[in-house]
Structure formats: C-alpha cells, structure tokens
Amino acid sequence: MAITIYDVAEEANVSMATVSRVVNGNPNVKPETRKKVLAVIERLGYRPNAVARGLASKKTTTIGVIVPDASKTFYAELSRGIADIATMYEYNIILSNSDKRQDREVELLEDHLGKQVDGIIFMSDSITPQLREEMRRANVPIVLAGTLDAEKEFPTVNMEYEEAAYLATKKLIENGHSNLAFVSGPFTRDINRLCKKVGFEKAHEEAGFAVNPEFILETDNTYDDAYNHWCEMLERDNAPTAILVSNDELAVGILNAIRDNKFSVPDDFEIICFEHSLLARAVRPQLTSVVIPLYDLGAVSMRLLTKLMNKEEVEEDKVMLPYRVEWRASTKEKNPLA
C-alpha cells in the first residue's frame, strides 16, 4: 500500500488537515510545523494521490485534447503549442485521436468528460450538429483550435484562411496566370471548402474570370494522391500553370510530379501552398507558403482555455492569429503580398 496523507500525519504528530495544508502551500501553518511535516514527507516518500484530490476538490488539473491525428505534423505542432502552455499552468493532457470519425469524436468527448477533465481543446474538420449538441452539454469550457465553427458558437483560435487564399491566388493572377488550380484536402474539412476554396474563387471573381471546376481537385490529403492527380493533369493540353495547394505534403506531391515529368517550377508552374513545415524547405525549389502559425494556434488556445477554466473575464473568445507568407522559389517574384 502506498503512503497516504494519513501516514504522514501520524508520523509527524499532526492532523491530516495540517499535512494537506503543507502539501497545498497553505500559509496557515507554523513554519516549524511545516518543516517537520516536509521532513516526514521526504522520509516516507509520500506522493499525493491526484485522483483522491480530484474527487475531493472537483478539479483534476488535466485537460483533454482531441485531435484528428497527432502523428500528422500539422496537429503534432499544434499539440506541442498546447502542451507547452499546459505545462506552464501545470495541467496534464489527455490526448486522443479521432481519425476524423464523428462517432469517435462524440465518444471521446464523453470519455474525456467522464474523466473529469477541467477543459477540452478540440480539433476537427467540421463541427456537426450532433457534436455541437454534445459540446453544449459539457460542463467544462471547450476551445476549438484550428477548427472552423460555422455558427461562431464556441471559443475558437484560428487564422484567416480565406483571406490568405484570396491574397495568394491574387498574387498568382498578377504573375500572369489565368488558368489556375486549387488542390485541396477533403472538402469534408470546412476550412478547405468554406475558406481556402472560397478565397481562391473570390480572387477569380475579382479578376473577372471563371474558376474551372475541373481544376478544383479534392484529394485524400496524401502525397501520393496529389502526385498521381498531377501526373494525370500533365497529360492534358490545358493544364493549369499556377497552383494553390492546401498543404505542404500535397504541394510536394505535385512538385515531384512536375519535376519527375521534366517540367520546371516555377518556370512552367508556380506553386503556393499552406503550412510551411520542414518539408516545404527541404525540397527544391523550396515552396512559397502561407505559414500557418501552428504552434501559436495551440499555445493561444491553451492560454484561452486556462482563462475560461479560471472563469476570468475574456474580452474576445474568437481569436484570429496573424499569418505571414514565406516567399521561396516555387513562385517567380519574391515580392511581399501587396
């Protein structure tokens, strides 16, 4: 049996209440007593039982993080931002992968709530009505990170994907292209369908020419799928000459398809993508990218969550983080966005 607060109390000739005070840094303890208790704690190797503490205090200093797939760099980076701030505020993290399955998401939400987490950071492709319902029922704060909440109902930390897509597309158009493609991950992801794609379209609209629906490519978000899609594209005689890509991995697939087929980037094709992970810097030419502030998305989400858990006043719980564009060699001109 492990050492309990009771053992310490007995050994130190004080009540368990006093031991509890010492452990919790309550100032109402005579320095002498504190010292004595601390010595016993050390000697006995007492380690407070967080589960008992959680039951008594109704706080677990643990938060839940639900993420589509923590092994993807996108979410891995984001989670690291969460983790660092969580550490700073002394929270532990229960991390779960939903694999984007809505039933899993609901299950995990239930599961985390059952574990009495003090708050949840949630990432998902889309907040479905059922999920929304479930989230409303939660008795702890939930923050959406890098996730679109179409109803603007929950606290959210995100960036202006639509604007970024619009500006990037506009830049490509200014570079002389009139035949552009948008290669995306699944449109089940709201950010792809409702933000990036829309920005892409708006730039077209403004420029006065139409988006060719054949050149809106929905992939399964893998390197290989993008590679194959673009190999097929290259066989057409009207292949687009500029490409806005949803993320690094897809962009590298396209880049390699282009280069393996002896075409050149940026001479034959210009590419701008989202994310800018190491992958975008490691390939040649390096990829011009809208840099998604992944780490900060996570860090700010967690910071917001701490405030919510503390019931602090929060001036604004829909936060948009700034992004920047990293101009590299997959585009011809290295001018900043106008």
Added chain:
Amino acid sequence: MAITIYDVAEEANVSMATVSRVVNGNPNVKPETRKKVLAVIERLGYRPNAVARGLASKKTTTIGVIVPDASKTFYAELSRGIADIATMYEYNIILSNSDKRQDREVELLEDHLGKQVDGIIFMSDSITPQLREEMRRANVPIVLAGTLDAEKEFPTVNMEYEEAAYLATKKLIENGHSNLAFVSGPFTRDINRLCKKVGFEKAHEEAGFAVNPEFILETDNTYDDAYNHWCEMLERDNAPTAILVSNDELAVGILNAIRDNKFSVPDDFEIICFEHSLLARAVRPQLTSVVIPLYDLGAVSMRLLTKLMNKEEVEEDKVMLPYRVEWRASTKEKNPLA
C-alpha cells in the same frame, strides 16, 4: 451538480450497487432491472465519474507516455502506435514532453505516478542512474520504447540499430568507398553513440581500415546544422564519399548541401540514413534508408504494457522488432543487403 450514481438509483428505485453493476456490465442483474436502469441513465444523461471510480477501484485506465518531443515525426509516429493499441484496450493516455531534460523526466515520472496511471511508456535518449532509481520506485509497470536500457533492467521494445548500421556501412564499403562519414544526432542519445556509431565502426574494422574521427559528425539533430556541417565538409579535398546518417532530417540537410553545391547523389556521394519518413521519399533522389518500425515500436510497447498491467505471464520483456532497408536512389545499387 452533475448526476451521480445515487440519483440514478433513486430514480430507478434500485440501490446504487445495482446501478454500478449495470454500468460495469456485471451479469448479476435481472434483464428487466438492467433495462429500467439503462433507461434512467439515458434519460438523466448520467455519465460515470472516472475519478471516483479510480479512487475506489485503484485503477484509472490511464497510462502515462513520456516522450522527448511529440512534435518530432519520430515520436509522433511512435506515439500513434501506442495510442491505437491503448484505444483498443480502452486506456487513455497522458502525454508529456520531456525535451530530453533529465530533471523534467524525473518530474514527469513523479507527476504521472501521482496521477495514478496504471502504467507508463517511457522514451528517452538515455536512462541515467537517477532516472533508473526513480523508475525502480514506481509501483506500476514501465516499458521503454525505442530507448536503450544499457543495464537491460526494464521491459524494452526496440530494434537492432547496431546491426543495421553495421550492414548499411558494410554495403557502402562494398560499393567501393573507403572514406566514409557518420553524421549523427547528439551522442547524448545512447542509440547514436552506443549502437549506430558502433555498427559503423565494426564494419570498418572488419573491412580492415580505420574510421577517421574527423568524419564522425555530431550535430544538434537539425536540418540546418547538418546542412552547414556538410557545406564545410565539401570544402575539404578529402571529403568522405559515402555517408551513414542518423535520420532523415539530417540526411536531407546533407543531400541539399551536396546538391546546392552542384555535386551529385549518388554519383559523387552515396547516402544511407535511418528512419524513412515522408521526407526521405519526397526529396530527389529519394533516400535509401533503414526503415525504423516506429508505429510498431509504439504498438508493441503498449501491448506489452497491457500484459504487464494485467500481471500476465510475459515470455520475454526485451523485444527487438525487425527492420528492413528501403533501397532508393541515394545509393548506386539497389541490391538487398547480402
């Protein structure tokens, strides 16, 4: 106040013991009663409190995972393997980053133990004596994943890095090289210093020529550091012509240094690296790699941990997973290792 088992009991006109039985799937409940209770649970939206359950049962169905940096693909992949098997056995995961700081590792171990995790999976560059002491004191099983335990004291799941390094180096020597380099991450990582480096040296010994200590390069494990190191190397007139590299990221740094300086891989330099993440496939030429079975390392570790937590008989708690070599274009011949 949330709904408790007591509320359900009252509402269903049964005792809380019966509700507990229903919730826990105990067969000793009349089907009729079960149905009634289930209906009330549903109606009231009762959700069992896992903290209370944990206190009463002394099991939390939560395990701790301590990892140097979950945002690195290496550990992200590995953690995903852990997570999937954990889900399968209905465990939650508390995930923490140690950033390889020994004091943090000790702290986190204490912290997780305090949270009453049922077991721990630990990843680290090196098991120091203090850490070892701490791990011995733990009252729950601990499995080391992808981590060298020089004393072979704890359950471990890993692969034969030394052998792989030896075979890869041997292959490079067979390809005609006599001037080879080993570019490594920090030697504070046991696997680098005690396994890969040793394999590299053994192949030299066997071939009858000496390792040039100047060509054992210890980097800080970043793309940029490797890139810079190799740029300097290229200015020497005796630069090595074959390179064994500790991981993909470093290898890509070297590859780019070589190519940016107008040399060719594999004509001027041959490269074999460890890991084979997407990065190794995305660059041109693609990198010949010793494929580390990251996902499986995690999955097998977790499976082993479940057995240990269940106090099942385990035939062997030092597991070595098989690896394979992916022959790509950074080496001249694509023959399998003899």
Added chain:
DNA sequence: ATGAAAGCGCTAACAC
C-alpha cells in the same frame, strides 16, 4: 495555527 469530521462518487465485499 491546528484538528475533527463530513463528504466527493464510486467499487467491492458481504449479507440477504
């Protein structure tokens, strides 16, 4: 400054 005692919500004997 310290102690006594009542829970927190559940599990697990034990009794019927």
Added chain:
DNA sequence: GTGTTAGCGCTTTCAT
C-alpha cells in the same frame, strides 16, 4: 438478484 455498508485518499468547512 439486490441492497447495505465500509472504505478509497484527499479537500474543506467549522470549531477551537
């Protein structure tokens, strides 16, 4: 098959 009851190891009033 079901109920009663004693904890699990803490926190937290409330006294003193």
